[in-house]
Amino acid sequence: MKISPQTREKIAFLFLGIATCLVLIPVFMIIFILMEKGAQAISWEFLTAKPRMGMRAGGIFPAIIGTVYLVLGTVAAALPLGLFAAIYLVEYAKGNWLTRMIEVAIVNLAGVPSVVYGLFGMGLFVIFMKLDASILAGSLTLAIMILPVIITASREALSTVPQSFREVSLALGVSKWQTIWHVVLPNAISGILTGTILGVSRAAGETAPILFTAAAFYLPKLPQSIFDQCMALPYHLYVLSTQVPNVNPKIQYGTALVLVGLVFFTNLVAIIIRARFRAGKQW
Amino acid sequence: MVNETLMKFEVKNLNVHYGNLQVLKDVTISVQKNEILGVIGPANSGKTSFLRVLNRLIDLTPDVRVKGEICLDGKNTYAKMNAEEVRKRVGMVFALPQPLPLSIFDNVAYGPRRHGQHNSGKLTEIVERSLKAAFLWDEVKDRLSASGMKLSGGQQQRLCIARTLAVEPEVILYDEPCSGLDPISTAKVEEAMFVLKEKYTQILVTNNVKQAARVGDRVAFFLMGELVEIDQADRIFTAPRDKRTDDYVTGRFG
Amino acid sequence: MKRQVESAIEKFILLNGIACIFFVILIFLFLAREGLALFKTFSPLDFLAGTRWYPISTPPRYGILPLFLGSLIVTLGATVISVPLGMACAIFIGEIAPRWLREILKAGVELLAAIPSIVIGFIGMVTLAPWVKHLFHLPTGLTALSGSITLAFMAVPTIVSIMEDAITAVPKSYRAGSLALGATHWQTIYRVVLPAASSGIVAAVMLGIGRVIGETMAVMMITGNAAVMPTTILEPVRTMTATIAAEMGETVQGSEHYFALFAIGLVLFVITFLINMTADIFLHRKRK
Numbered sequence: 001m002k003i004s005p006q007t008r009e010k011i012a013f014l015f016l017g018i019a020t021c022l023v024l025i026p027v028f029m030i031i032f033i034l035m036e037k038g039a040q041a042i043s044w045e046f047l048t049a050k051p052r053m054g055m056r057a058g059g060i061f062p063a064i065i066g067t068v069y070l071v072l073g074t075v076a077a078a079l080p081l082g083l084f085a086a087i088y089l090v091e092y093a094k095g096n097w098l099t100r101m102i103e104v105a106i107v108n109l110a111g112v113p114s115v116v117y118g119l120f121g122m123g124l125f126v127i128f129m130k131l132d133a134s135i136l137a138g139s140l141t142l143a144i145m146i147l148p149v150i151i152t153a154s155r156e157a158l159s160t161v162p163q164s165f166r167e168v169s170l171a172l173g174v175s176k177w178q179t180i181w182h183v184v185l186p187n188a189i190s191g192i193l194t195g196t197i198l199g200v201s202r203a204a205g206e207t208a209p210i211l212f213t214a215a216a217f218y219l220p221k222l223p224q225s226i227f228d229q230c231m232a233l234p235y236h237l238y239v240l241s242t243q244v245p246n247v248n249p250k251i252q253y254g255t256a257l258v259l260v261g262l263v264f265f266t267n268l269v270a271i272i273i274r275a276r277f278r279a280g281k282q283w
Numbered sequence: 284m285v286n287e288t289l290m291k292f293e294v295k296n297l298n299v300h301y302g303n304l305q306v307l308k309d310v311t312i313s314v315q316k317n318e319i320l321g322v323i324g325p326a327n328s329g330k331t332s333f334l335r336v337l338n339r340l341i342d343l344t345p346d347v348r349v350k351g352e353i354c355l356d357g358k359n360t361y362a363k364m365n366a367e368e369v370r371k372r373v374g375m376v377f378a379l380p381q382p383l384p385l386s387i388f389d390n391v392a393y394g395p396r397r398h399g400q401h402n403s404g405k406l407t408e409i410v411e412r413s414l415k416a417a418f419l420w421d422e423v424k425d426r427l428s429a430s431g432m433k434l435s436g437g438q439q440q441r442l443c444i445a446r447t448l449a450v451e452p453e454v455i456l457y458d459e460p461c462s463g464l465d466p467i468s469t470a471k472v473e474e475a476m477f478v479l480k481e482k483y484t485q486i487l488v489t490n491n492v493k494q495a496a497r498v499g500d501r502v503a504f505f506l507m508g509e510l511v512e513i514d515q516a517d518r519i520f521t522a523p524r525d526k527r528t529d530d531y532v533t534g535r536f537g
Numbered sequence: 538m539k540r541q542v543e544s545a546i547e548k549f550i551l552l553n554g555i556a557c558i559f560f561v562i563l564i565f566l567f568l569a570r571e572g573l574a575l576f577k578t579f580s581p582l583d584f585l586a587g588t589r590w591y592p593i594s595t596p597p598r599y600g601i602l603p604l605f606l607g608s609l610i611v612t613l614g615a616t617v618i619s620v621p622l623g624m625a626c627a628i629f630i631g632e633i634a635p636r637w638l639r640e641i642l643k644a645g646v647e648l649l650a651a652i653p654s655i656v657i658g659f660i661g662m663v664t665l666a667p668w669v670k671h672l673f674h675l676p677t678g679l680t681a682l683s684g685s686i687t688l689a690f691m692a693v694p695t696i697v698s699i700m701e702d703a704i705t706a707v708p709k710s711y712r713a714g715s716l717a718l719g720a721t722h723w724q725t726i727y728r729v730v731l732p733a734a735s736s737g738i739v740a741a742v743m744l745g746i747g748r749v750i751g752e753t754m755a756v757m758m759i760t761g762n763a764a765v766m767p768t769t770i771l772e773p774v775r776t777m778t779a780t781i782a783a784e785m786g787e788t789v790q791g792s793e794h795y796f797a798l799f800a801i802g803l804v805l806f807v808i809t810f811l812i813n814m815t816a817d818i819f820l821h822r823k824r825k
Contacts, residue, residue, distance in 0.1 A: 009723035013633055019625030023693055024645045030652060030660050081553055088554030092547065095345070098555070104817060105557040111744070111813035112564065112806060113751030115778045119785070119802040123567040127790065144560055151557070164381045168443075171340055172394040172450050173371030175539070177546050182397065187384060205653025208753040208782055234655045234754075241659050242758060249663075256656045267651050365540075 034257045041254025055218070055240055056247050060255055062222055066135075066230030067204050067262070069223060070214060073139025074146065074203045079196055081143070082150030086192075089151070090158040091180055110148035114208040117145045122212040136226040138214025145209055146199035153195020157188035190277035197270035201263045207234040217243075233259040290357075291316045291454060291484040292337060297351035299332055301344055306332045308508045310351075314454075317480055321499025321516065322488045325531065328505040330488045334456045337486070338373040339366045355454075371398070374447035378459040380439035382431035382446075387414075387423050390431040390442055394450035409449050417445035418475045437468020444475060455479065457487045461494065473498050492532055496520050504528045568806055571799035575599065578793055584800060590764040590775075592784065592794045599797040601804065603766045607681070607774035608750055610767050611760060614685025615692055615749045620742055622689070623696030627741075630697070631704035632726055643701075650694035658755030661687035666759060673771055679761030681770040687759050688752055692745040699744060699820075703737020704730060736819040743816035747809050753778040777801050 003011075049059030085102075093099040121141025131137040161184050169179040185192075207215075215235040223230045237255045240247055292314040299307040307329045314320050322330050335341035336349060339360060353360045360369045383390050391410045400406060410427070414420040419441040423434070431442055440460055447455060457476075461469040476485055476498055489495050495502050496516055503513040504525075512519065512528045523529045530536055575584065579599055587600020630642045662679075665686060670678030707730050715725040731738065761773020762783060775783075781798050788795040 005721045005724060009721045012723045013629075016625045016629040016633060019622050020629045020642065023622055023626045023649070023690075023697070024642070026690055027645055027649045027652070030657070033660060033664065034656075081556060084550050084553035085556055088550045092550060093554065102554055102557055104814070105561045107817045108561050108810055108813050109557055111747045111751070111809045113753065113778055113809060115753040115781050116564070116568070116751070116802045116805050116809075119781060119799060120564045120567050122785075123571060123799070124563065128567075147557065147560070164377070164379075165383060167340065167343070168377070168381045168383060168446075169393070169397075170343070170366075171338060171370055171375040171377075172397070172447070173367045173369075174394065174397040175367055175543050177543050178397050182393075183383065201651065205655065207653075207655050208778075211782060212785055234653055237655055237659060238754060238758070241662065252659065252663075256659055259653060260656055263651055263653060264648070267647075 031260070034253055034260060037249065038253030038255075038257035041248075041250040042257065046254060047258070051218070055236075055244050056251065060233070060236060060258065062219065063231040063233045063236040063255070064258065064262075065222060066215075066232045067234075067259075069135050069226075069230055070138050070142065070210065070232060071200050071204050073135055073226060074142040075196060075200055077140055077143035078146050078150055078199065082147050082196075082199075083154050083192060085147075086151045086154035086158055087180060089155055091176070091184070106148045106151055109144065112145075114145065114206055115211075117141055117209040118212050120144075121209055126213055132227070133212070133214055133216070133229050134227045135214055135223055135230050138210045138230070138232075139226070141209045141213045142203040142206065145206070146203050149199035149202065150192075150195050153198065154188070154192045157191025157195065158184060160191065161187045190273055194270045194274045197266055197273070201266040201270075204266070205234055205259060205263050207232075207238055210235060233262070290314070291355070293352075293354045293357075294336075295352040297333075297336060297349075297353065299329075299336060299341065299350075300348045302346040306508050307336070310508075310510045312503060312510055312513060314484060314486060315501075316484055317482075318484060318500040319476060319480060319498055320486045321495030321502040322486060322505060323490075323492055323495045323502060323531070324505035324511075325536065326490075327507070329508040330505050331458055333505065334375070334458055334486065334488050337454070338375050338456055339369045340375065342366060371450055372452050373454040373456060374450065374452035375456040375458065376440070376443050376447055376460045378462050380436055380443055380463065382434070382439050382442055385431060386428045387431045387434070387442060388427040391445050391449045394446060398450065410445075413445040413449040414442075416448050416475070416479065417441045418471055418478075419445055435468070437464050437471060440464060440468065440472060441475065444472070448479075452483070454484045454486070457485065457489075459489055460487070462490065469494075492520075492534075504531060506531070565803075565806060568799055568803040571796055572803035573800070575793065575796035575800045579797070584797070588766055590780070592788075592797065597793060599793075599800075601777070601801060603764055604775055604777045604780050604801065605804075606767055607760070607764075608776040608778070610681045610770060610774060611684045611688060611756060611776055612746060612749045614681060614770055615688040616742070616746055618685060618689035619692040619696055619745055619749075623693045623741070623745065624700055624738070626693070627697045627700035627704060628726060628731075631701045632722070632730065643698075646694050646697050649690065650698075654691060654752060655754045655758075657687060657691055658758040661755065662758045669771075675771055677761060677773060679759055679773050681760055681767060681772060681774045684756050684760035684774070684776075685770065687755055688749045691752060691755065692748045695748050696741045696745040699741035700734070700738055703734035703741065706737065707733045736822045740816040740819040743812050743819070747812040747816070750812070751778065751805070751809055753782050757782055777805055781805075 046059045048061050050062055051060060052058035089102065121137060125131045125137035125140050126133055165183050166179055169183045210232055214230055215232045216229040217239045219229060219231055233255065237259060240255060241252045290313050294310060294312045297307055297310040324330050332341060336353060341347055341349060355372065358364060383393060388410055391413050392406045395406060395409050411420060414423065419438060422438060434442060461472055479485060487498060499516045501513060502516045502519040504511045506527055512523060512525045519528065520532050523532065584599055584601055586602060587598060588602045589598040589600045590603050591598040630639055634642055661683060666678030666683045669680060669683045711729050711733055712725055715729045756776045757779040760776065762775050762779060763773035764775040764780065767774045781801055785798055788798065
């Protein structure tokens with residue numbers, strides 16, 4: 001039986017559509033499951049109280065706050081480093097072998113497995129630099145991990161600023177760095193911000209890098225300084241679901257829901273910033 | 284013979300390459316103080332490159348090599364000055380109006396601020412003076428905080444002139460400034476140039492031969508990177524010495 | 538004064554620029570320093586080719602092969618699932634979906650990418666694994682297959698987004714030419730567009746593979762953690778990444794076991810380095 005090309009096309013497109021559904025359905029499934037089973041656990045107490053009874057009751061507040069601290073530390077380290085690296089690549093780099101090497105390095109940093117970052121962080125920050133397992137060590141490790149994200153996004157944002165702006169400023173006798181600071185950066189800020197927020201939301205969800213560098217499952221007190229260890233949401237979920245017996249599943253789902261909620265919320269903020277900037281752009 | 288002390292720019296044996304491509308060949312030319320020098324020629328004749336050598340904006344082009352002697356008031360702009368110094372004294376107005384995404388006030392105040400002027404009284408004075416000199420003050424004086432990008436094309440170009448004037452250069456370079464403008468805006472820009480003659484030396488690159496005739500004291504004709512001829516404006520158009528000049532100004536090519 | 542400040546700033550910027558090169562080298566050095574220390578007391582050949590990973594036996598055995606094969610099986614399984622699925626999705630989004638749908642679909646894929654791997658692992662553990670156990674009548678659902686399926690969904694967003702970029706980068710003139718000759722849209726896609734986007738497609742697959750090999754937490758939760766030579770995909774396995782994560786907490790710093798885990802890390806680093814370099818070459822080739 002000869003199938004005409006038109007029919008073949010219809011069949012092919014049908015399969016492609018099914019495949020797309022197969023890809024996207026799990027997203028909704030996951031969200032649905034989390035909400036169905038975890039929403040019951042969410043309460044004011046859950047979000048603000050410390051865990052009790054070996055994590056089987058109470059709240060996950062220390063894990064939330066620990067994640068927040070880690071994220072803040074990560075931004076503080078990664079943003080300046082990543083932004084200036086991007087400034088170098090866009091404004092100063094000469095497109096020679098050095099530039100290419102930097103780009104290769106960025107691609108590689110992006111591909112290093114997260115557990116290898118954990119090993120590296122432990123070897124360098126915890127042991128060699130004697131920082132011990134701490135928020136500082138964890139943040140620095142996460143910062144290097146999300147560096148490629150920030151550099152790539154900042155690079156794009158800086159490249160979008162029209163070259164004419166730079167020429168105008170330089171033609172007035174303004175120096176190169178002043179031009180970057182007063183003209184280029186202010187007009188690239190939303191892209192830089194978006195990239196940073198996306199990088200940060202990624203860092204918030206990572207477990208392996210903080211396994212050996214910062215995270216603890218139970219700490220009697222909240223961290224008082226960056227040299228203390230902290231609890232963290234992803235690690236908390238991991239232990240709750242694999243190492244603590246007889247945990248009410250509600251709590252596991254609830255923790256997962258809070259983590260996903262946090263990550264989605266930050267992504268949403270980034271997307272809104274990006275959209276509003278594009279709408280208001282005068283050039 | 285032209286009096287030596289009236290030279291603003293003296294260019295000797297200027298050769299410019301972009302990589303392997305030579306864009307200016309052995310150009311020797313001088314620009315007199317307070318004149319308006321028109322620069323004409325077909326596309327790719329090197330006119331814009333010439334202009335960009337004068338304010339060293341050509342340094343931004345990748346793989347560029349600039350050889351020769353360029354002197355501003357007797358001082359070599361490459362050997363004895365740094366780029367920022369040169370550009371403070373030699374301003375440029377670009378082909379398409381390029382306002383910065385700032386208010387009208389901030390556009391004009393941008394240069395002075397970067398050069399260290401932060402006194403708001405002084406800045407207001409500078410902005411007003413510059414906008415008046417660019418014949419834009421009356422049209423915008425009530426909305427200085429409006430965005431510079433919301434002005435019409437002709438107004439934007441005059442804003443750019445005001446912005447250039449605000450840093451008080453000595454020379455103003457114009458790179459086809461009226462190419463995107465309607466005749467009335469063009470007339471206003473040309474009017475401004477006449478008035479600015481008193482204090483500034485101006486060099487106008489233009490594709491519009493008639494504009495060069497209207498505005499220029501002297502006119503230089505560039506062709507394929509070479510300076511073919513330079514003379515008083517009326518003589519270039521009525522009795523050019525080189526046949527190529529004659530062909531171009533009469534429209535036989537271009 | 539201004540010039541000096543500006544010059545100092547420029548030097549600082551340059552330093553930040555080369556920082557990435559510095560970090561890659563640093564990571565390699567640290568892994569090598571601790572990892573190669575293993576070979577003072579344990580033969581490299583036994584490490585790379587040994588079939589038994591028994592860190593707590595006497596004498597301890599640090600053969601990486603079961604772990605390597607575990608990673609390999611799970612990765613292959615995930616690739617077999619995610620590449621066709623991701624490619625189909627990328628083609629649909631890039632070529633067939635109308636513009637309004639395209640943005641929604643892309644957002645959906647981005648949403649999938651945003652879900653932390655630990656959550657996907659968790660969901661896989663509580664939904665997929667019991668289902669696999671039930672379907673195949675296994676003693677446990679924590680198997681290589683479950684891991685493959687779960688990891689496939691983590692690799693798909695990477696594959697979809699890079700492939701979709703590659704597909705939309707194919708010039709419209711190519712398509713127009715083919716359609717003008719009477720080909721259907723679908724014929725145009727598989728005869729003209731896909732071959733033209735081939736290096737981007739290859740790069741996407743490689744980066745997807747790299748993503749899967751490097752995944753740690755999800756595999757820990759789903760593949761069962763049995764560090765033995767795998768024979769089928771319906772058995773528990775242990776990957777290299779999971780081994781590091783699971784055992785590092787129990788080792789003493791400076792012990793042979795400790796060095797062995799770093800040695801695995803070194804192997805992982807080298808593997809992902811090679812994959813990423815290859816992918817980058819393909820991406821770069823496309824841009825020319």
